Amino acid sequence: MPSIFYEIFNDIIKLNAKTLWKFKENVKELFKQLKEEKDIDNLKVLRNRLSHLLKEQINKVDKKTKKWLKGIENIIDSIDEFIDSEKETAEKEIKPIDVVKKIEKRYQVCEKIPEEKRNKYVPVCIKKDEVDYEKEIIELQLELVKLQKYIKESGQKLLIIFEGRDAAGKWGNIKRFNEYLNPRGARVVALEKPTDLEKTQWYFQRYISHLPHWGEMVFFDRSWYNRAWVEPVMGFVKKKDYEQFLDDVPKFEKMLIRSGVKIIKFYFSVSKDEQAKRFDERQRNPLKQYKLSPVDQLSQKLWDRYTIAEYHNFTNTHTDYAPWTIINSDDKKKSRINAMKYLLNQFDYPGKIKGKKLEIDTKIVLDGSQKIKKLAEEINTDKDLFE
Numbered sequence: 001m002p003s004i005f006y007e008i009f010n011d012i013i014k015l016n017a018k019t020l021w022k023f024k025e026n027v028k029e030l031f032k033q034l035k036e037e038k039d040i041d042n043l044k045v046l047r048n049r050l051s052h053l054l055k056e057q058i059n060k061v062d063k064k065t066k067k068w069l070k071g072i073e074n075i076i077d078s079i080d081e082f083i084d085s086e087k088e089t090a091e092k093e094i095k096p097i098d099v100v101k102k103i104e105k106r107y108q109v110c111e112k113i114p115e116e117k118r119n120k121y122v123p124v125c126i127k128k129d130e131v132d133y134e135k136e137i138i139e140l141q142l143e144l145v146k147l148q149k150y151i152k153e154s155g156q157k158l159l160i161i162f163e164g165r166d167a168a169g170k171w172g173n174i175k176r177f178n179e180y181l182n183p184r185g186a187r188v189v190a191l192e193k194p195t196d197l198e199k200t201q202w203y204f205q206r207y208i209s210h211l212p213h214w215g216e217m218v219f220f221d222r223s224w225y226n227r228a229w230v231e232p233v234m235g236f237v238k239k240k241d242y243e244q245f246l247d248d249v250p251k252f253e254k255m256l257i258r259s260g261v262k263i264i265k266f267y268f269s270v271s272k273d274e275q276a277k278r279f280d281e282r283q284r285n286p287l288k289q290y291k292l293s294p295v296d297q298l299s300q301k302l303w304d305r306y307t308i309a310e311y312h313n314f315t316n317t318h319t320d321y322a323p324w325t326i327i328n329s330d331d332k333k334k335s336r337i338n339a340m341k342y343l344l345n346q347f348d349y350p351g352k353i354k355g356k357k358l359e360i361d362t363k364i365v366l367d368g369s370q371k372i373k374k375l376a377e378e379i380n381t382d383k384d385l386f387e
Contacts, residue, residue, distance in 0.1 A: 007215075020069070020072075024071050024072060026071065030046065031075060034046065034127055043082065044083065050072055050075065050076050054069060054076070062373075073164065078137050099142055103135045104131075105333055108121070116226075134281050137176060137333075140341065140344065140352070141179060141356065142180075143178060144343075145180055145351060146350070146351050147347055147349050148185055149349075150349035151185070151215060151216070151217055153215070157211070157216060157261045158212055158217045158218070158261075159220065159256070159262065159263050160217070160218070160343065161225070161263065161266060162174055162220060162221055162268065163266065163268070164268030164269065164301045165229075165270055165272065165299060165306060166275070166295065166296045166326075167267050167271075167279055167282070167291075167296065167299075168268035168270040168275070168337055169270065169329040169332050170221055171221060171291075172187055172332055173266070173268065173327075173336050174219050177219060177339075177343075185215060185216050186217045186218075186219070187216070187217075187218050188219045189219065190220075190221035191206065191218050201242075203224065203245060204224055207220075207224055211256070211261060213384060225249075225298050225313065227241075227242065228246070228249075228313035229306055229309040232309055232385050232386065233302055233305045233309055233385070235307055242386075246312065246316040250319050250322070253321070253322040254319075254321060263322045264325070264346065265322060265323065266327055266339055266342075267314075267327065267371075268327050269327065269329060271330050272300065272303050275299065279297070279300070295306065307378065308379055308383050309370065309385055310371075311379060312385065313369055318368035318369060323367065323368050325367070325368070326345050326366040326371045327342075327370060328364050328366070331364075334364050338361050338365050339365075341358050341359070341386055342365055357377070
């Protein structure tokens with residue numbers, strides 16, 4: 001950069017009408033040069049430096065110099081316009097990859113492969129449903145990438161809570177949701193059991209620092225709702241503290257929503273038989289044994305108590321502003337597909353796919369009020385969880 005840039009940016013010489021005129025001419029010349037070279041990166045640096053200079057100097061200079069500073073504002077606008085136009089041109093020139101086609105190319109019908117190329121392939125039988133699932137989920141993951149971009153650009157704060165019984169498929173869902181998202185704008189939070197210090201704090205306190213900030217998506221693998229089922233069922237909480245929690249949650253979540261946090265609450269509902277099958281697999285599969293905990297092993301014996309806890313939780317914490325969405329998760333693939341569709345349907349973002357591709361299976365996705373009604377028919381609702 002010319003020396004006058006260095007001198008002004010580093011406060012070696014002060015801005016006034018005379019130095020600013022020379023500075024402006026230098027800026028115009030540099031802009032013209034970078035524009036001809038289509039050097040977008042250095043144009044962005046130039047724009048950022050000029051913006052910073054304006055912000056820093058606008059209240060320090062006299063009226064005459066302020067008038068000259070308006071000319072710098074116009075140059076910044078011109079730089080922005082050029083960058084935007086180049087970005088548009090570049091986007092038009094880039095042909096996007098068809099991610100669904102890539103799945104189709106991976107799985108080809110043997111008869112359709114030219115004979116001279118068949119020696120590169122191994123004949124494998126794959127269920128058609130598996131191929132259809134992979135194609136559908138990759139398309140929905142592409143939509144999640146679009147959604148993340150929209151969340152970032154619009155400055156929204158999105159919190160997605162994944163709850164459910166043990167082995168209900170929470171982590172499998174989070175993994176697919178998060179697979180292709182930019183980690184700078186998407187975080188997974190899975191807290192360990194509270195420390196001795198955290199046990200002395202306000203119950204919600206340890207979750208506060210993990211909430212989403214501007215333009216961010218956060219996935220909670222379990223949440224403050226540990227106090228709604230695991231703690232009372234396993235005897236880790238007193239009745240008084242449990243009842244206080246159920247009273248506090250709607251107020252706490254209303255506060256979060258008023259502060260601009262969008263909350264999606266998923267509850268993955270697995271049947272007793274399916275849970276038993278998954279526990280058996282965890283026990284026998286060395287790659288899944290890490291998932292098995294002493295609490296898991298008691299889940300089947302305490303099934304009815306967990307059901308009572310479900311009823312009391314949904315009755316007290318399913319609200320209009322922070323409703324529960326129940327995902328029947330005996331079929332893992334359908335649960336992932338439909339949970340993604342539900343989330344995508346909550347937003348209108350640019351380039352969103354329409355129609356049947358986002359149609360939800362109502363046998364898989366239920367409203368919290370439907371679950372409350374169903375549970376009321378199955379259990380004694382007057383049963384005290386602490387008896």
